[in-house]
Amino acid sequence: MQKTLSPVLRAKALDNRLPDPILGDRYAEQAMRRLDPDYDRRRFGTSQIGLAAVVRAKAHDDWTRSFLADRPDAVVLHLGCGLDARVYRIDPPASVDWYDLDYPATIELRRQFLPPREHYSLIGSSVTDLTWLDRIPRGRPVLMVAEGLVPYLTETEVRRLLTSVVDAFPSGQIQFDTVSVWAWRTSKWDPTLRSYGTQFHCGFDDPATLADWHPRLEYVDEAPMNDSPVLMAKAPANIRRMYRLLNLLPGMKRSSRIVRFRFNA
């Protein structure tokens, strides 16, 4: 499962080589060099960058920034963080306490590759072992960000996670990306996922209905993904054409979605 973090990290690192990057994440390049000592010697075409992953990260960053601008006293739960440098990109004020969580082996890599900072903690745990929540200060607004994580959990695990976070905090925002039922069901044949020895474990055709899981949870909106203007503006012509064609297929445009929920007391 942790193998899935390398392609997304590489996408963010390669974006930083572009003259006008989407994320501009120098930490991704630093971490990528540590993960793959030959990284600088390898040649990658623009079509290999994996812009969808970068666009997804940018959408999560934009939502994170706007939530923290309104709630500078928040606690951030960045779940399935991998080697993503979101905390450095966002650079929250000292009033925010930020927690990055992933499996212990990934957290160990983070310790080696990325610098420590104030008001920032690492938690090495499976996200599904909810005892990690006991380590988080309560009574403050929470922001839960899960980028590229939810499809790897079962629906039961996602439901327990979301409802436990809502129960634990007075108010907050929950944002994550998810895939459609079709994308989930066919993931066992996806050559990329197969090469990492993994597959998705859940999918939702209408993620807004997840708000029904808790009376305090409210669906807010969705960020563009496969038809994102940033993706269309930055992708090379062949990739743009591929997305235009795929987006014509029923269900393809919404095969992966980035969604946001809120809750209050």
Ligand SMILES: C[S@@+](CC[C@H](N)C(=O)[O-])C[C@H]1O[C@@H](n2cnc3c(N)ncnc32)[C@H](O)[C@@H]1O
């Ligand atoms: C596709 S990678 C995404 C990494 C990072 N969020 C990003 O976008 O760059 C998925 C990450 O989720 C983590 N992950 C998957 N299942 C997990 C679980 N049950 N508990 C903790 N982390 C998990 C993996 O270790 C991996 O780092």
